[in-house]
Amino acid sequence: MIRWLVAAIGFCIAATPVLAADPIEIGIGYLGRTGVKPKLSLVELPAENDGLAGARLAIEDNNTTGKFLNQHFTLEAVRLKDNEDVAKAAAALAERTGFIIADLPADDLLKAANTLRDRGTLLLNAGAIDDRLREQDCRANVIHVAPTRSMLADALAQYLVWKQWKRWLFVVGSHDQDKLYADALRRAATRFGAKIVQERTFEDTGGARRTDSGVTLIQRQIPVFTQQAPAYDVLVAADESEVFASYLPYRTWDPRPVAGSAGLIPTSWHAAQDQWGAIQIQNRFTKLNSRHMTALDMQAWTAARMIGEAASRTKSGDPKAVSEFLKGPDFSIAAFKGRRLTLRDWNLQLRQPILLVDGRMVVSVSPQEGFLHQVSELDTLGADRPETKCKLQ
Amino acid sequence: MWRCCLLSGLAAWLAAVSPASAFIAYVSNEKSNTVSVIDTNSWTVTKTIKVGQRPRGIEFTRDGKFVFVAVGDDDSIQVIDVAKQEVVDTLPSGPDPELFALDADGKILYVANENDNTVTIIDVEKRARLGEIQVGVEPEGMAISPDGSILINTSETTNMAHFIDTKTRQIVANVLVDARPRFAEFKRDNSEVWVSSEIGGTISVIDPIKREVTKKITFEIPGLRSEAIQPVGIGMTKDGKTAFVALGPANRVAVVDATSHKVIKYLLVGQRVWHMAFTPDEKYLMVTNGVSNDVSVIDVAAQKVIKTIQVGELPWGITIAQP
Numbered sequence: 001m002i003r004w005l006v007a008a009i010g011f012c013i014a015a016t017p018v019l020a021a022d023p024i025e026i027g028i029g030y031l032g033r034t035g036v037k038p039k040l041s042l043v044e045l046p047a048e049n050d051g052l053a054g055a056r057l058a059i060e061d062n063n064t065t066g067k068f069l070n071q072h073f074t075l076e077a078v079r080l081k082d083n084e085d086v087a088k089a090a091a092a093l094a095e096r097t098g099f100i101i102a103d104l105p106a107d108d109l110l111k112a113a114n115t116l117r118d119r120g121t122l123l124l125n126a127g128a129i130d131d132r133l134r135e136q137d138c139r140a141n142v143i144h145v146a147p148t149r150s151m152l153a154d155a156l157a158q159y160l161v162w163k164q165w166k167r168w169l170f171v172v173g174s175h176d177q178d179k180l181y182a183d184a185l186r187r188a189a190t191r192f193g194a195k196i197v198q199e200r201t202f203e204d205t206g207g208a209r210r211t212d213s214g215v216t217l218i219q220r221q222i223p224v225f226t227q228q229a230p231a232y233d234v235l236v237a238a239d240e241s242e243v244f245a246s247y248l249p250y251r252t253w254d255p256r257p258v259a260g261s262a263g264l265i266p267t268s269w270h271a272a273q274d275q276w277g278a279i280q281i282q283n284r285f286t287k288l289n290s291r292h293m294t295a296l297d298m299q300a301w302t303a304a305r306m307i308g309e310a311a312s313r314t315k316s317g318d319p320k321a322v323s324e325f326l327k328g329p330d331f332s333i334a335a336f337k338g339r340r341l342t343l344r345d346w347n348l349q350l351r352q353p354i355l356l357v358d359g360r361m362v363v364s365v366s367p368q369e370g371f372l373h374q375v376s377e378l379d380t381l382g383a384d385r386p387e388t389k390c391k392l393q
Numbered sequence: 394m395w396r397c398c399l400l401s402g403l404a405a406w407l408a409a410v411s412p413a414s415a416f417i418a419y420v421s422n423e424k425s426n427t428v429s430v431i432d433t434n435s436w437t438v439t440k441t442i443k444v445g446q447r448p449r450g451i452e453f454t455r456d457g458k459f460v461f462v463a464v465g466d467d468d469s470i471q472v473i474d475v476a477k478q479e480v481v482d483t484l485p486s487g488p489d490p491e492l493f494a495l496d497a498d499g500k501i502l503y504v505a506n507e508n509d510n511t512v513t514i515i516d517v518e519k520r521a522r523l524g525e526i527q528v529g530v531e532p533e534g535m536a537i538s539p540d541g542s543i544l545i546n547t548s549e550t551t552n553m554a555h556f557i558d559t560k561t562r563q564i565v566a567n568v569l570v571d572a573r574p575r576f577a578e579f580k581r582d583n584s585e586v587w588v589s590s591e592i593g594g595t596i597s598v599i600d601p602i603k604r605e606v607t608k609k610i611t612f613e614i615p616g617l618r619s620e621a622i623q624p625v626g627i628g629m630t631k632d633g634k635t636a637f638v639a640l641g642p643a644n645r646v647a648v649v650d651a652t653s654h655k656v657i658k659y660l661l662v663g664q665r666v667w668h669m670a671f672t673p674d675e676k677y678l679m680v681t682n683g684v685s686n687d688v689s690v691i692d693v694a695a696q697k698v699i700k701t702i703q704v705g706e707l708p709w710g711i712t713i714a715q716p
Contacts, residue, residue, distance in 0.1 A: 061530045061550055061551075064510060064529055064530045064551060065529055065530065065548075065550075065551040065552070065553070068529065068551070068553060068555075068564070068567040069567070069569075277507075277531065277549065277573075280489075280507050280508065280531050280549075280550075281550075283489075283508055284508075305550075309552075309572075312552070312569060313569070332572055332592065332593065333572065334549070334550065334552075334572040334573040334591075334592040334593075338642075339592065339620040339621070339623070340572060340592040340593065340594070340620060373618075375618075376618055376620060377618055377620070378620070
């Protein structure tokens, strides 16, 4: 305690007069739902603090910068239980913070956005990948840091086409979000010149994801399910619900690679990413949280860093000034993806390269070479300006 | 007439192939864990030296007898004996050293440690750590002012150039620059310090007295998206009139009029150009091309690339001995 005091006094003496003033306090909220999403693979079960841990690291990074600019960042996390009202929680959080990082399902996010519309609170969507949030349901007070399903699908399709794996056997799950991902993949196939040679549905008939005698049965089921397919190069699976896709690799009737929800997976981040200085953030994250950094962690880190970046450029913690900077032409952020990330001004979606990973390594990063664009190659991923249905308001 | 042409042609040819004197360049190969030694007389690799894991920052000592190379994944700086052409010693740097700067006397080494937001100060003779300075997130670029009073450190995620008083070892100013600042270079007359921002795509020209950005240099290359233009290494001629800026995955070196800050031309080099070093006579500038695994040689006066030399995998840093 005494040592701390001495250090504090020493700091005050050393500090310039400007720094001696109270720092600008910038509060950031984190709003998410409790509960852990199911996964087929035990090693991929997300941690309790998935996402939040990334935001916490960004707060530390922001504060390292903030100490030179007399800004101080804090994070307040609110986790909603199943039946808790998101609008009420968002309004309560907005009393205390001007920015909210949201890890919410699409409908919840829209409710929060509508509730906070007249307050000037800025929402940063770190969790929802639904295209409709950036299209017909877009909102002027929501910035999307998470990529969209169509960005993920396009990133994968570009690589498969570059690899000349153009004939896809397409397997789709029976849940709504599986169908949404399937729509994005179908669109990507058409866009980049791949052909779906056959489409099959994998019905979720219920059942546990973990059983004592599971593998024997799966080993018999999957070859049967994938037999008698027309000639194909790659099996592409849409299974966001984690019902079957992870069972496919090494078990298909024909010896073919798997991509989509298993095998080669498009994602915004992976613990194996080490290019472009990424090893620095991986090390910082692991040191702070004693676990690997996930895509959701990275999306939340990027969201909190965007606020930090805008606050240091505008020298302000005012949500209006920060929002204006983020939406303006001068904003860009470095996020260990090898190029600057910027916002699409027509729907406030963060442009970003997408990693293609096999679970252990980063296989490639899209956009792929040769997929050109007149503005930014990153706009070859997802819905582009001429196609947008978004009217920001 | 004909003979005269032939003779003058012969003279020009002789001038082109025989450099005034030979120098030795050391190139760190990030992926191979080696250092390539290049003879600038023959423009060939004369020796490949095995070093530690992930060599990047590399510099000759003032007396030219040793080369320091930061081996980031081994958390140290290795010392290569130039006469023996092998690693003979190790300096105690902090974790993950990347770039470093030697003071004018060559006695004190300032090291950027990317992993723990510090600059480590090392006494070269005693091989001892003298202290640490807390800086922003991911410190990288290092430069010492011509009079030795100020050390500049750039921090990649904080996006600042920190001005550090070398006597008190305190930060005296922080200048905000564009995203991911990677390298800093002073003009010899201390009138300007240039900081490259890799992701921001700019060079910030900073007035070292006022400690503020006075100008930003931007780059435009027809046919290239602006995201691919990522300035990293900077080379400035001694007279402060011409600067060369490596533009990373744009595969070009920009030649900049350092007085007007206007880009004069772009020289096509290898893929992902990183860092550079002049020969002491400033006739040639050598640049490392990370992805194409080679070094391009630029004729400084002609502003032309004249040669490409294959080195190890992912060449990164380069240093040339002063005579």
